[in-house]
Amino acid sequence: MLFCSETNHRKDCAIILRRACKSYGSSQVLDLLDLTVPKGNIYALLGASGSGKTTLLSCLVGNRRLASGEMRVLGTVPGQTGSASPGPRVGYMPQENALYQELTVRETMKYFGWIAGLSTEDISRSLGKLAGLLQINNVDKYISAFSGGEQRRISFAVVLLYSPEVLILDEPTVGLDPLLRESVWQYLLNLAQVDSCTILLTTHYIEEARQAHMVGFMRKGYVVVEAPPLTLLKQFNVNTLEEAFLELSRQQNDSRKRLVYRFTEEAMNDAGFGCALETNSASSWQKVRALVWKQFVAMSRNLTLLTFTVLSTSMSVAIFFLVYGHDPKSITVGVANYETNTTSCSPPDCYSNSLSCNYVGLLNRGAHLRHLSTEGEGLSLLASGKLHALLVIERNYSRTLREKIMTWTPIMEWRYDNAIIRVYRDFLAKDIAAYVQRFTTEAFSDFIGLYLSSCNVSTKLMDLPIQWKDPVYGGKQVELTTNGAPAFFLMTAFFVASMVTSTSILIEKSERTYDRIFAMGVGHGEILVSHLITDFCLVLGQNAAMLVVAFCVFGLSSHGSLITTASLVLANSFCGMCFGYAIASILQVESSVMHLISGCMTPAILLSGTLWPREGMHVVLQEAAWYLPVSHAAHSINSILNRGWGWTNPSVYLGFVNCFVWIIICLIVCAFTMRYKQR
Ligand SMILES: Nc1ncnc2c1ncn2[C@@H]1O[C@H](COP(=O)(O)OP(=O)(O)OP(=O)(O)O)[C@@H](O)[C@H]1O
Numbered sequence: 001m002l003f004c005s006e007t008n009h010r011k012d013c014a015i016i017l018r019r020a021c022k023s024y025g026s027s028q029v030l031d032l033l034d035l036t037v038p039k040g041n042i043y044a045l046l047g048a049s050g051s052g053k054t055t056l057l058s059c060l061v062g063n064r065r066l067a068s069g070e071m072r073v074l075g076t077v078p079g080q081t082g083s084a085s086p087g088p089r090v091g092y093m094p095q096e097n098a099l100y101q102e103l104t105v106r107e108t109m110k111y112f113g114w115i116a117g118l119s120t121e122d123i124s125r126s127l128g129k130l131a132g133l134l135q136i137n138n139v140d141k142y143i144s145a146f147s148g149g150e151q152r153r154i155s156f157a158v159v160l161l162y163s164p165e166v167l168i169l170d171e172p173t174v175g176l177d178p179l180l181r182e183s184v185w186q187y188l189l190n191l192a193q194v195d196s197c198t199i200l201l202t203t204h205y206i207e208e209a210r211q212a213h214m215v216g217f218m219r220k221g222y223v224v225v226e227a228p229p230l231t232l233l234k235q236f237n238v239n240t241l242e243e244a245f246l247e248l249s250r251q252q253n254d255s256r257k258r259l260v261y262r263f264t265e266e267a268m269n270d271a272g273f274g275c276a277l278e279t280n281s282a283s284s285w286q287k288v289r290a291l292v293w294k295q296f297v298a299m300s301r302n303l304t305l306l307t308f309t310v311l312s313t314s315m316s317v318a319i320f321f322l323v324y325g326h327d328p329k330s331i332t333v334g335v336a337n338y339e340t341n342t343t344s345c346s347p348p349d350c351y352s353n354s355l356s357c358n359y360v361g362l363l364n365r366g367a368h369l370r371h372l373s374t375e376g377e378g379l380s381l382l383a384s385g386k387l388h389a390l391l392v393i394e395r396n397y398s399r400t401l402r403e404k405i406m407t408w409t410p411i412m413e414w415r416y417d418n419a420i421i422r423v424y425r426d427f428l429a430k431d432i433a434a435y436v437q438r439f440t441t442e443a444f445s446d447f448i449g450l451y452l453s454s455c456n457v458s459t460k461l462m463d464l465p466i467q468w469k470d471p472v473y474g475g476k477q478v479e480l481t482t483n484g485a486p487a488f489f490l491m492t493a494f495f496v497a498s499m500v501t502s503t504s505i506l507i508e509k510s511e512r513t514y515d516r517i518f519a520m521g522v523g524h525g526e527i528l529v530s531h532l533i534t535d536f537c538l539v540l541g542q543n544a545a546m547l548v549v550a551f552c553v554f555g556l557s558s559h560g561s562l563i564t565t566a567s568l569v570l571a572n573s574f575c576g577m578c579f580g581y582a583i584a585s586i587l588q589v590e591s592s593v594m595h596l597i598s599g600c601m602t603p604a605i606l607l608s609g610t611l612w613p614r615e616g617m618h619v620v621l622q623e624a625a626w627y628l629p630v631s632h633a634a635h636s637i638n639s640i641l642n643r644g645w646g647w648t649n650p651s652v653y654l655g656f657v658n659c660f661v662w663i664i665i666c667l668i669v670c671a672f673t674m675r676y677k678q679r
Pocket residue numbers: 024029047048049050051052053054055056095
């Protein structure tokens with residue numbers, strides 16, 4: 001008769017917990033809990049919903065830490081270096097199915113098998129056996145095509161695949177029909193008997209726990225009773241475990257003291273306490289290979305989404321080129337011309353009295369003109385939003401203009417007003433108002449040039465006494481599209497990359513698949529590296545498509561090196577990826593990540609100097625903006641493309657430095673959060 005309760009027999013215990021405490025915030029979930037599972041036994045842990053069973057199991061597999069107390073699994077402390085747990089010596093089946101819906105059963109087994117260090121041949125062999133036992137009919141069907149109960153069986157098959165010494169199963173029989181439940185129990189009993197496997201499971205089907213060697217009843221954060229089922233029935237003089245637990249709950253409620261029952265006299269299954277099977281642990285490289293393989297297979301299963309993801313940045317860039325920075329094409333300008341209502345006139349003549357017609361004719365190229373009979377009519381149309389601007393030309397416009405320019409004789413002050421064209425604008429649409437100002441001024445400049453030529457007067461007479469020389473960089477016209485495009489690339493690439501990476505991690509978190517692979521000994525670092533590899537390939541595709549669209553389709557030109565440009569875009573996207581990982585390591589829910597990323601996007605765009613120069617910002621923001629991700633890189637890429645500077649120029653290399661500093665900051669945040677975040 002063996003009961004490995006205390007020091008003498010500790011080596012015979014697969015699992016020991018003493019005075020284990022764990023809380024989530026102020027809520028105490030495990031409260032000085034003791035639990036002992038002898039090797040080669042099946043231990044059924046029972047308890048009401050929310051009593052802390054899952055929390056306890058996740059501490060045992062190293063997914064969570066105890067606040068205090070002692071815990072041993074196969075003689076080692078879970079979570080410590082060199083411990084059996086997490087690792088393939090301990091198999092964990094979480095409460096959720098924790099399967100990848102895009103994989104087939106065969107691929108699922110291959111993935112988990114590789115992580116556990118099995119060869120592909122061994123996996124195929126075991127799969128055949130397990131599929132028969134658990135009645136999994138078509139192993140080449142996608143997981144998503146199986147019912148909930150079938151997925152539960154597949155989830156169970158995964159944990160049996162690599163023959164761990166200890167099985168920790170969170171409600172393995174939930175959703176299974178009674179016949180299948182029976183065969184699962186037979187299989188577990190056989191594992192314990194023949195392979196000396198130790199099994200700790202939770203179940204809400206209390207009566208099935210009769211088949212276990214030991215049952216533990218958890219209530220108020222600790223195991224109230226721990227005993228072989230028959231002993232329990234005898235002690236409480238009842239026929240069912242349900243009655244025994246009802247009685248226990250009643251006694252516990254009535255008692256002011258902490259009730260604990262331990263019945264140790266009954267026989268335990270003492271058949272063999274050695275290891276059932278030697279399990280080879282996979283190397284880090286093998287685990288990363290399995291993770292990367294799975295991520296590529298999962299990606300390839302949704303080609304539409306993959307194509308959309310790869311093309312998303314290039315689509316944004318294409319839309320940017322099509323919509324941003326071009327002159328407005330469909331604006332309507334009203335003209336109330338009191339001098340003439342003619343709309344077609346011959347070229348300006350020095351003594352013409354319808355010069356306004358020539359000027360208005362030139363306005364046609366910038367806007368759609370609407371000829372009006374009075375200023376009042378125009379003003380009411382402007383007020384009702386039917387016009388973007390209104391030009392009013394006085395009755396004696398030509399004569400006064402001529403007198404003003406040609407005769408150079410003093411005239412009454414008020415008469416100058418007749419040579420002035422009044423322009424009303426809707427200034428709420430500031431860009432359109434600025435455009436109206438530009439094109440009316442340009443048209444006037446052209447008109448006055450033609451008019452002065454017709455009078456044989458030098459056109460320089462009306463020029464401003466300022467000479468605009470050729471720009472050192474850029475063309476004479478302000479090219480909003482070309483100037484804004486590079487920064488827009490970076491912004492888009494950064495945020496798309498951060499969304500891709502954060503969602504890929506959070507989807508796995510929400511499906512609890514990480515719980516399973518963490519319990520198999522996969523580390524955070526291995527997960528991060530595998531994501532860096534797969535997401536980097538995705539980002540590479542996105543950047544290539546984006547640059548092709550910008551340079552080849554929309555003819556963006558570069559005065560500098562394309563390789564430096566592409567490298568900066570890539571470094572910036574990599575920074576976006578790391579930003580996504582940092583966020584995903586801090587937050588738990590996909591929707592929070594989306595809110596955070598979209599909340600960061602607008603300030604980042606505004607602070608990057610893309611929409612408005614940094615020099616115009618509040619002085620504090622000017623400095624702060626400089627250190628943000630993307631802002632510096634946006635400045636650098638403009639220096640490369642529009643100024644032709646190389647990476648040795650500080651203006652360029654500081655963009656790279658800024659990216660790398662942010663990459664390091666984000667990776668440190670990831671590492672720190674993964675290590676120290678409450679588990
Ligand atoms: N991550 C968490 N943060 C905060 N509270 C948590 C967390 N996980 C679990 N809890 C709380 O801890 C308590 C125990 O939860 P646990 O999942 O361990 O119970 P359980 O016995 O497994 O329940 P069930 O039988 O329904 O699965 C519950 O009140 C639950 O709300």
